Structure formats: C-alpha cells, structure tokens
Amino acid sequence: xxxxxxxxxxxxxxxxxASVHGDAKGQRLWLLxxxxxxxxxxxxxxxxxxxxxxxxxxxxxxxxxxxxxxxxSLLTCPKPCRSLAPLSSG
Numbered sequence: 001x002x003x004x005x006x007x008x009x010x011x012x013x014x015x016x017x018a019s020v021h022g023d024a025k026g027q028r029l030w031l032l033x034x035x036x037x038x039x040x041x042x043x044x045x046x047x048x049x050x051x052x053x054x055x056x057x058x059x060x061x062x063x064x065x066x067x068x069x070x071x072x073s074l075l076t077c078p079k080p081c082r083s084l085a086p087l088s089s090g
Contacts, residue, residue, distance in 0.1 A: 001044045008037035 015030035 001041060001048070004037045004041040004044065008034050008041065011037060 011030050011033040015027050015034060018024075018026035018030055
C-alpha cells in the first residue's frame, strides 16, 4: 500500500513537471499513472478493511445491532406448511 502512495506522489510530480515544460502527452500519461496508483491504493485499502471486519473489528462509535429474528416471508411457510390457496367447500 505504501508503494502505491509513494509511486503516485512521484507520478504526480512528473505530471506537474511535464505540464510546466508544455508536454501535454507526458502530462496525460503521468496523470493516468497517478490515477492507476490511486485506484490500486483504494482497492488494497478496501481489502484490508474487509479482512479486519471479517475478523470481528468493530468501531466503538457504531454500536452493534442486537440480533433479531429474521422476518417471516409471505412466500415461505414454516413447517408444518399450510397452503395459502382458498379452501374448497366440497
């Protein structure tokens, strides 16, 4: 992750340098490289947070939601299941 940050800083400096020298193609290329490094940083950071949350990390400012019984769906019947079709009278 640190490599992405350092590399993106370097590529941004190179993009500014290309801009100062009037090199539009070089500026676009270095800015694209900066964006790729930034995207890589975001992906790696997201994966790291996902792993920490999967291991049970919680933040004290966000209280845990108490466990509740899931709502009963109208499309599924608990056992023993009765049909929702109207009863026949005959």
